[in-house]
Amino acid sequence: MELYEKKLTENKVYSGRIFDVYSDDIELPNGKTSKRDWVKHNGGAAILCLDKENNVYLVEQYRYSVGRVVLEIPAGKIDKGEEPYNSAIRELEEELGFRAEKIEPLGVILPTVGYVSEKIYLYLATEYDVVKQHLDEGEFVNIVKMPLSELIEKIENFEIEDAKTIIAVTRYILTKNKQ
C-alpha cells in the first residue's frame, strides 16, 4: 500500500522559544480525514568528545521535562539558519570549553518520529583546543570526564538512557571497527 498523509489544513496551536506545536487536518491513504498533532523543532546537534587518552567528556544537566539530572553528551538546538556542523562546534565550546576546527559526522537520528520533527545530527570531536566554558544564561551543567570504557559499560548495563548518547557511542565504535 502506498503510505502517505496529505496536509489539508495547517493549524499552529502553540508558538514557543524551543518548539512550535501544530494540530493539522490531514488526508489518509484511504481518503478519509484525520488530525495530526506534532511538535516542530529546528533540529539538534550533539557531539561525542574524546581526548588522546580515550576519555569522554559528558555533561550532567537537570532536565525539567523528565524531572531529574541526566548524563549525556553535549548537545543543543540548531539556531535558525545555522548549519548543524556549526551548531555542534558551538555547543562543544559553550558546554565544555573546547574549540574544534574540524569534527566528524556520525549520522543523523530521529528521536521520536511519532509526533516530533526533530533530527539530531551527531558528531565526533577528537582534536580541539581548551578555551573557556561559556554557557547560555539559565543553563547549568557539570562536566563529567570518564574513560570511554566506563561509558560503554554504562551503556551495556542500560544505565545510560539518553538516546543520542547511546547512538553516538555505538556509531563511533562501528566507524572505528570499519577503519
Next chain:
Amino acid sequence: MELYEKKLTENKVYSGRIFDVYSDDIELPNGKTSKRDWVKHNGGAAILCLDKENNVYLVEQYRYSVGRVVLEIPAGKIDKGEEPYNSAIRELEEELGFRAEKIEPLGVILPTVGYVSEKIYLYLATEYDVVKQHLDEGEFVNIVKMPLSELIEKIENFEIEDAKTIIAVTRYILTKNKQ
C-alpha cells in the same frame, strides 16, 4: 554544583490526544526565574520481534512529523494506566498480528530529554502465535520482514535513523553477547 529546576507555576498551553504542552515558570540553581516549555507524553513501548530463523519484523509507516516513510520496530503510545509491558504486547498484536505470552525487557530510553517527558520502554519478542493484524483506525503500516543481519547492516551504514530501532537492536546484541 547542585543541579535542579524548581517548578513555580504550571501553565498548560495545549491539550491534545497524543501529548499536552506546558510552559512553566521555574526557579534556577542561582535563584533566578526562567521558563521551560515542554511536552508531556505518557510514554511509549516498542518491540523487537525475531522469529526462529533470525528474521526481524519491522513496520514502514508514514510519519507526518518528519514528512516521510520511516522503517522502524513496532511501537505505540502507552495508554493511561496501562503497564508498558502490556502496551508492547498489544502493539505487537495490533501492528504485526503476533500474540506473545511473554516478552523480555530491553531497558528504557529517553528520546529527547531537552523538552519531551516521554520514556520509551523496549522489549524483545521471540515466542508468539500468528494471529491477525488489527490496526487502529487511521493507522496504515506495511510489515517488512528481513534477516536481522540485514537490519544490522543498515544500522552500521547509518541508514536506520529511528532512535528506538537502533537502540533495541544494540541492546539485544549486548544482552545476547553476555549470555
